[in-house]
Structure formats: structure tokens, C-alpha cells
Amino acid sequence: MEEGRWVPVAEASSFRQGGGSIGMAVECDGCLLAVFRVGDDYFALDDICSHEYSRLSEGEILDGEVYCPKHGSRFDLRTGEVRGLPATRPVSTYAVKEEDGKVWVLWDR
Ligand code: FES
Numbered sequence: 001m002e003e004g005r006w007v008p009v010a011e012a013s014s015f016r017q018g019g020g021s022i023g024m025a026v027e028c029d030g031c032l033l034a035v036f037r038v039g040d041d042y043f044a045l046d047d048i049c050s051h052e053y054s055r056l057s058e059g060e061i062l063d064g065e066v067y068c069p070k071h072g073s074r075f076d077l078r079t080g081e082v083r084g085l086p087a088t089r090p091v092s093t094y095a096v097k098e099e100d101g102k103v104w105v106l107w108d109r
Helices: none
Strands: 005-011 024-030 032-037 041-044 061-064 065-069 074-076 082-086 098-101 104-106
Touching: 005 024, 005 032, 024 104, 032 104, 041 098, 065 082
Parallel strands: none
Antiparallel strands: 005 104, 024 032, 032 041, 061 065, 065 074, 074 082, 098 104
């Protein structure tokens, strides 16, 4: 059974511009999250890097990872695990879905 509640965080249409992968910062209950759309898949992670202050939503996406724009640490989009230094701590990830024209995050806090 799913823990938490689904919270609408963005219009799905805002992830349709461009065509390639897209990342966006959203707010959920006062917390900043980074939501990415890669193909038909959505991913949601904490927006703030676990190394220092930087916004992962502004990072490049490649091969299932997001690159922190400040020092280049890589985080797995599915798990939040660190795939490249200097960060050593993972970031939290959240379930995401698109429904009724909106993007929803399963919020468990
Ligand atoms: S702030 Fe993200 S790797 Fe340093």
C-alpha cells in the first residue's frame, strides 16, 4: 500500500515543451523538488544537492542521471543514489504520475 498522499505540483503541459528531457523545480508542501520528464517517464528528487547548495532541477540529464550544475556530482534519477563525487549522500526520491493534465508527487512527509 502506498504511504502518503498525491499532491499536484505542475501542469503536465509545462513538461511537453521542447521535446527532449526537461527538468523543473516545483514546490510541494513548502519543500523544493526537482521533477524531470525523460521520454514518457517522470522522476522526482529533492531539488537541493546533498553536497552544497545547488539546484538539481537546473542540471543536465544523461543516461538516467542528473548532473549537479555546481560541481558535477551525478545522481541516479530512480533511486537518488550518488553516481559521481564530490557528493557522498543520496537525495530522496518520490513517486510521480501524470493524471488529469497534472503532474502529481506522492508526498510522504
Ligand atoms: S553542490 Fe552539487 S556537487 Fe557540489
